[in-house]
Amino acid sequence: MISYTETAEEYHANSAIGSSDIRAFMRSPILFKKQREGKWPKETPAMLFGTASHMSMLEPERFLATYVIKPAGMKANTIAGSAWHAKVDALGMKPIGAHDAAALGEMHASMPAEIGAILKRSKAEVTYRTSIARDVEVQCRIDALDGVQPYDLKTIKAIETIDKAIVRLGYHYQANWYERVMEAETGTAPAPLRFIFVENLPPYRWRMVDLDADYRAIAAKAVDDALAELAARMKSGAWVDRDDLNYLASPPDWMNDSSFDDEG
Numbered sequence: 001m002i003s004y005t006e007t008a009e010e011y012h013a014n015s016a017i018g019s020s021d022i023r024a025f026m027r028s029p030i031l032f033k034k035q036r037e038g039k040w041p042k043e044t045p046a047m048l049f050g051t052a053s054h055m056s057m058l059e060p061e062r063f064l065a066t067y068v069i070k071p072a073g074m075k076a077n078t079i080a081g082s083a084w085h086a087k088v089d090a091l092g093m094k095p096i097g098a099h100d101a102a103a104l105g106e107m108h109a110s111m112p113a114e115i116g117a118i119l120k121r122s123k124a125e126v127t128y129r130t131s132i133a134r135d136v137e138v139q140c141r142i143d144a145l146d147g148v149q150p151y152d153l154k155t156i157k158a159i160e161t162i163d164k165a166i167v168r169l170g171y172h173y174q175a176n177w178y179e180r181v182m183e184a185e186t187g188t189a190p191a192p193l194r195f196i197f198v199e200n201l202p203p204y205r206w207r208m209v210d211l212d213a214d215y216r217a218i219a220a221k222a223v224d225d226a227l228a229e230l231a232a233r234m235k236s237g238a239w240v241d242r243d244d245l246n247y248l249a250s251p252p253d254w255m256n257d258s259s260f261d262d263e264g
Helices: 008-013 019-027 029-036 043-060 060-066 077-089 098-109 113-120 159-171 170-187 213-236
Strands: 067-069 092-098 123-132 136-146 150-158 194-199 206-209
Touching: 008 136, 019 029, 019 098, 019 170, 019 213, 029 067, 029 077, 043 060, 043 136, 043 150, 060 067, 077 092, 077 194, 092 098, 098 206, 098 213, 113 136, 123 170, 136 170, 150 170, 159 194, 159 206, 170 206, 170 213
Parallel strands: 067 092, 150 194
Antiparallel strands: 123 136, 136 150, 194 206
16 A cells, blocks of 8 residues: 555554564564553654654645744743643644744755755655565655655754764664565565755754665665564564673773773
């Protein structure tokens, strides 16, 4: 199934396994299970801002109909603040802080023309849902789809930390997942997923990022292994931690380098 109209709420309410689910499982089976049960919420303030920024970049008309800027200095625990929030809730809208709204304005203003053209001609928020090996129901939600070229928009504090973010947040696994789900649904391999990063702090720089062959090979094997393990755990019902309680810490290789100065 491919949908161009499914809302984010409908997408996340579906029980099919998505990219964030498989990355949670790769980190911890317990984390995967608890998040699927709704016991450990996935969203953080940074994720909430990411949701707002995605909508403002990809669906600007919907953003204007969904968000309202919270007056500067207004506190929720005052009479005026409570009344304002009640009014916003009654309208079915969401508040966004003046600081965050200003940051979104700066992000828009600094957007390179090439990226603006990509987002303008692309289909926004496209859902793919299907089943893959071992009859596992899976899904993904493409931020921007330009023909067969998928893009994913990421906000980041500093462009210099992109490499660390890819590893820490498993973006290479996400890329493999998206491509895998898209191919399973269409029967044709899509173009490799490209990431569009934008800073949410000054100077609000943008970068388009591709993953090299080594990243892609590592991700493909890791996702294959995760799916095999997930199928086995779903069958057995065992969700215990896969790691031993005891851990022996060893110094990284760079600490044994003669140039390492532990006082520097």
